[in-house]
Amino acid sequence: MENVFIMDHPLIQHKISMLRDYQTGTNEFRKLVEEIAVLMGYEAFRDLPMEEVEVTTPIETCKTPMISGKKLAVVPILRAGLGMVNGILTLVPSAKVGHIGLYRDPETHEPREYYCKLPESIGQRLVTVVDPMLATGGSAVAAIDFIKERGGKQIKFLCIIGAPEGIKRLREAHPDVQIYCGHVDRELNANAYICPGLGDAGDRIFGTK
């Protein structure tokens, strides 16, 4: 599928399996989410623009590639997306961080906005939206709607687990957005939770249940 990249690296798959285990506690869960974000970011930033710069080694002067001056932003969808931010910043420490607060209405499963603060000049940045879970796709679509309304143009979306329904909905709403997904699970249940999934990512990262 165009613009959809499924991460099949053994390290990512292994760590996702550890996340799924209900016996994995909050501290370990949080560490794993951050580590997976590093590994996924490594893949997702494969196409960052490069430029040749002149560097003098102890031996001689040479032209050598460095990431060009592209401005970056990472935007977590609160709360669970926060767990992936430090992983991305490990790779691109100068990225600015925006926040979009959404929670799913327990009845309709549709997203409700409660916060949005994005870095300035969002239109000139490569925006990486992070959220461990892509279930119905409602939250991801709404977050990317906000970013585009405020001028965002080049957007990547990183999720650790995606449901087929969510990937389809996000693809249809925003076909220009590159989707990076750690694993595609089977389906959603009647409560719009991903099966087999890992439960409620926000609650497991922050220990709220």
Ligand SMILES: O=P(O)(O)OC[C@H]1O[C@H](OP(=O)(O)OP(=O)(O)O)[C@H](O)[C@@H]1O
């Ligand atoms: O694709 P969707 O059907 O929209 O579901 C995915 C959303 O649900 C979860 O957030 P939740 O509403 O549980 O908020 P939280 O992160 O504060 O727990 C998850 O982190 C996503 O943001």
Ligand SMILES: O=c1cc[nH]c(=O)[nH]1
């Ligand atoms: O399975 C799911 C679905 C939505 N949000 C989660 O945290 N988990």
Ligand SMILES: [Mg+2]
């Ligand atoms: Mg939650």
